[in-house]
Amino acid sequence: MAPGSKKPIKVLIACDTFAPDVNGAAKFAERLAAGLTSRGHEVQVFAPAATAKHGTWTEEHEGQTFLVHRIKSWRWYPHDWLRYALPWLIHAESRRILDTFKPDVVHFQSHINIGRGVTIEAAKRGIRIIGTNHFMPENMLEFTLIPKSMHERLIKMAWKAARRTFGRAEAVTTPTVRAAEFLEKYTGLEGVLAISCGIDAHNYSPSFEPRTENRILFVGRVTSEKQIDVLLHAVTLLAPELDAQVEIVGGGDQKRNLEHLAQSLGISKRVVFRGYVTDEELRDAYTRATLFAMPSIAELQSIATMEAMASGLPIVAANAMALPHLVHDEQNGYLFEPGSAQDLADKLTLVLTAAPEALDALKHESLRLIGAHDINRTLDTFESLYRGEPVVDTITSEAAAHSTE
Missing domain, CATH: 3.40.50.2000 (Glycogen Phosphorylase B;)
Structure with missing residues (x-):
């Protein structure tokens, strides 16, 4: 980082999907980790193993290298690529990573599995927690064998689970205003920030x-x-x-x-x-x-x-x-x-x-x-959130700027 700039941050990015998975949440986590690393921050990623091979090693993503903890996982066979880790393994691995890495902040990308486990352990240690939601329960149910007659009940249960996990976070974000409104409506959370995933045009x-x-x-x-x-x-x-x-x-x-x-x-x-x-x-x-x-x-x-x-x-x-x-x-x-x-x-x-x-x-x-939606604006905003500094909603602030043109 440049001389005189703020102290680098130690960030653990926890996600249930990460490269080589191909989806928006995985791509955002990858770009976030690489972007923060390029700015001089120390980043580690906690994610399910993409294959039967699991462990901790250095990986290269978007031209940057950082440590990735790949926890043992299993295929969710109704889905074409999704893998999941068992809760007790997640808790044990979360404790190991948090106690060895000692991050300043944990940024989780969904309330499912890894997000839930790592936030429980981070909260016990007084570590700052930031949560981002990329998930809609309705999308996941189509990849289960659960009868459609039970879907509505299960969706309500999923949103309650989301409320518990995101409730541990000091700030909650999601990519758009509409998604923020959606999350607030179904979880009862307030003050959800709309922060674009960002892109390097x-x-x-x-x-x-x-x-x-x-x-x-x-x-x-x-x-x-x-x-x-x-x-x-x-x-x-x-x-x-x-x-x-x-x-x-x-x-x-x-x-x-x-x-x-x-x-x-x-x-x-x-x-x-x-x-x-x-x-x-x-x-x-x-x-x-x-x-x-x-x-x-x-x-x-x-x-x-x-x-x-x-x-x-x-x-x-x-x-x-x-x-x-x-x-x-x-x-x-x-x-x-x-x-x-x-x-x-x-x-x-x-x-x-x-x-x-x-x-x-x-x-x-x-x-x-x-x-x-410039990626640098996204990185600036998350850096401020990690440090506990006040931020503005980047999407609505941009909309306000355009409304005055």
């Missing part, structure tokens, strides 16, 4: 070259809550002369079903399922796309949408959860009625038939709006 390459094709891109987990089936149905409603191609990047339990759906709809030659790709391949996919589509109804922020904006793409997204905080209708894209293939097709058509000047205007607005 310099990692992405917008293209303003003349359009030579109509390419629709989706990036994310290929699961039912993403409603990729709505996107496929919408493509069948587009004018044939648009010759729209669809690129779907990501893996998940619905990939095979969606491939069959594309075939049954007669659009399999126009839809490519890329599966998991490298970071470089992902950036290339953003650059070559004409627009980005996000039909999901369960986004607490959507890092993929932020990456698309940083790539200068117009966005067509469902008017649900946190997406309206990123997509400003008719400014950097369009919002459509969730679940409506016809409305999605209509909004896709508006972008795909836009004159070059209008398309460039949408692109420039995406680039302007993503500035509010």
